[in-house]
Amino acid sequence: MIGIGRVLLQARLKHGxxxxxxxxxxxxxxxxxxxxxxxxxxxxxxxxxxRGFLRAYARSLRLNPQQLLEQYEIHVMKRQPKRMDTSNKHGVTVKHKKTSLLRRPKLKQKPAFPAEEMNQLPPRRVVFAAKKQKQKKSHTSLYWIGGLVLLVILFMGLWYFKYFGLFL
Known part of the structure; x- marks a missing residue:
């Protein structure tokens, strides 16, 4: 098997x-x-x-990055100790699983809320009702501001026509 570096060097020289x-x-x-x-x-x-540099370099040389990444993983795994045993605080030897360098180990996901807490949460209707009431308050204040602006414009118009004698 040709090494990763040799493949990259040959491809770079081939492309000039x-x-x-x-x-x-x-x-x-x-x-x-x-x-x-x-x-x-x-x-x-x-x-x-x-891995990122290898992927980018391989793509720029029009090589298959996945093959080079697999070779890289094999190369790195050779340099790592084969057994990953450690002792915990009680002196018991614990064996760890090796994980792939290309993929993260899958973790079991815990629910966002335990079942007991889910029962204590308010029903959705209450939450949505609170949101709607908040939206109504913001709309109401916009109506008041708009009404005040219209009144100011109306009074300014009346004053203008009265001042210049164009009052109807």
């Missing part, structure tokens, strides 16, 4: 790009591009960024 051109094309620092081509992933900020 320099590292500076790839930097401008992908907005990835030249040092990080070199690290990817040399497969020195320790120079990259974190595995999260390494």
């Amino acid at each position: 790009f320099s590292l500076d051109e790839m930097h401008r094309k992908t907005n990835i620092q030249v040092s990080y591009l070199k690290a990817l081509e040399e497969e020195d992933f320790r120079k990259l900020p974190s595995p999260f960024y390494a």
Whole structure:
């Protein structure tokens, strides 16, 4: 199997790009591009960024990023210890499952409210009635403001016509 870095280097040279051109094309620092081509992933900020840089670099070279990401995961898994055993505070050895570096482990979701609290919540009609009443208050104040503006305009018009002698 050809390494990730070699695939990237060969594809870049095949397309005739320099590292500076790839930097401008992908907005990835030249040092990080070199690290990817040399497969020195320790120079990259974190595995999260390494996967993102690898994906962007592969797409810009018209390579399949998924294949390279799978190779990257295998490469990183080789460097990690095979058994992930730890001892808890009681001295009991606990085995942890390995999770894929590409996917997050699925977590069981807890309901937003426990069943007991759901019974204590007000019925929906009460909540909607409160919202409607609040909306009515805001509409009522708008009507008052609009009415006052109309009255001011009316009095100004009457004053104008009376002052200039054009009163009907």
